[in-house]
Amino acid sequence: MKSINYAKLAEIINAEVSEISNLKFQISNVCIDSRKVTQGSAFFAIKGENHDGHDHLKQAFENGAACAVCRLGFNSNGIPSDKPILFVDDTIQALGRLAKYVRRNSSYKVVAITGSAGKTSTKNMVSHVLKSKFKCYSSPKSFNNNIGVPLTVFDALDDTEILVSELGSNHPGEIEYLTNIIEPDIAIVTSVFAAHLEGFCSLDVIKGEKSSIAKGLKPGGRLFITDTLFDYCTDKKIKFEPFCKPQNVKIGGFESSFEIEGVTVQLPLPGRANVENALAAWTVCKNLGISASQFAAAIATVKPADMRMECLQIGSAKVLCDCYNANPGSMANALETLSLISQQEKKRAVFIFGRMGELGSQSESLHSQLGNTIAIHKIPVVLTIKGDAAIAAQTAHNTADYDISVNVFENLTQLCDNMYKFVKPDDIILIKASRSERYEAVVERLKGLFIG
Structure with missing residues (x-):
């Protein structure tokens, strides 16, 4: 981004300015992580679920921040008086206002x-x-x-x-x-x-x-x-x-x-x-x-995004790692692909999955529909854990017109600990769940099983 002087920044984000004399210096970049601040950074103090940027202003200035953007009412005691601070109603909204200005220019x-x-x-x-x-x-x-x-x-x-x-x-x-x-x-x-x-x-x-x-x-x-x-x-x-x-x-x-x-x-x-x-x-x-x-x-040379139908060769097993997101549409697409690969490779398909998150009151019915999709594609081995995902597993078991092995575990740790009983080195394995379920742990355990 092009440099912006301090006074212009204050105008763009509608900020109140701390009492300092020098308003003529420039900011050359924006940062929200005090550890990554460099000379000329405008450090935006953002309160997240686990951390509050306001707790790290001192480190940001020590690392070279030109100024900090903080919420109105923040007590800046302990911050040297020569360090410029801009106060705004909402630091995330201020971040957006600055981005809009930068984009327009x-x-x-x-x-x-x-x-x-x-x-x-x-x-x-x-x-x-x-x-x-x-x-x-x-x-x-x-x-x-x-x-x-x-x-x-x-x-x-x-x-x-x-x-x-x-x-x-x-x-x-x-x-x-x-x-x-x-x-x-x-x-x-x-x-x-x-x-x-x-x-x-x-x-x-x-x-x-x-x-x-x-x-x-x-x-x-x-x-x-x-x-x-x-x-x-x-x-x-x-x-x-x-x-x-x-x-x-x-x-x-x-x-x-x-x-x-x-x-x-x-x-x-x-x-x-x-x-x-x-x-x-x-x-x-x-x-x-x-x-x-x-x-x-x-x-022809594009690579898959991490954890989005990412094809991994783990020993002799082929693993489709799709652990970043899961909703009914993406689940159906992934299962179709698993079935297609299984047929082309003439190898057994294994579906290891977690729940689809944020489905609200429709979660039970949509997980039941997922079970029907599993059965439609005739997936022979299914592993999951208790909760909404178990609804899908049970529906698959009830509707399948073929031999199906359905295995529901208490939690992800138990699934990983028992996975060796159900997967084989030459399987085609799809691992899919919402990001919050952390199913990438299954991939790491498979590496231990098939690579050592």
Whole structure:
């Protein structure tokens, strides 16, 4: 980001200024972690679930912070009087106001991506391809909330030509807030599933939330959406365009292919969902001047995002690590891919899973539907733990018309301790759960079993 003087910063974030004499110095970067502060940083003190940045002001200044942004009423006793502090009603809102200013005063184009699933994978594909032609920046992680999106803006270098950001949400209003910060030139909605129902209550509310990304579009900006949103956006008179359509789609377990404008694209990622993500990525890239042949050449080397249908070879076992997110739609996609790989490889499929989080009052019925999906794909070995996930396991057991081994454990530790009894070295193993369930522990235990 370009340097901003202290007085301008105070104006942008509507801050009250501490009593110091020098208001002429510059801030050159923004930081929320006192350990990572460098010379010229504006340190925003943010209160989180486990830590409060206000407790670390002294360290931030010792590390070179040019100033700190704190909440009104914060007692700055103990901080040297020559250290400038700006006081605001809400430091997270102030972070957003500064990000909006930085974005508006930057020359790069912005691609914003939201959806119930596929945000990070699509973001990675888009940025991977665009980097072959442009100076493109995207956050290295899932920085998709009211802190992560501003940090993405701040971290973009001054010569960035295209910034790619994902926007996430678990309650109404978040996407509209974020899109108004980042003001995209191109907005994408990858998918719409029943997800975060504790905050949204219904699929229709989710559709409204995802489509609200259009509210922040720059003049002349374009919205591209998944076909499951067509009717909603048409009814609400939201202007949109569809994703580009492929030809000769061939869905594979570990890789797939399709044609665009007569060019064959080899996608080295598993399953149908990644093909859909790739088509969203192609739609963006085409509209930013990437040719079909350029897209095909670049996407052929894309890597999976961590813990998102990540294919791991553990000994002789093939493991699909998909532990970052879980909702009914992504579960169905993952199970279809597991079944497809099992058939292609002629090896046994094993499904180790945890609950889908934030489904509210519909959690029981949606986990029961998951059990039906397990049975439809004839998964022979199922391992999970007590709670909502056990509902899925029991439904699979009750509806399966084939031999199925269903195993429900007291907790994740017990599952890991007993896993050796049920998995074999040459299995195809899908591990999937909501991030809060910490099922990456299963991957580590498998490494111990099959590698030693």
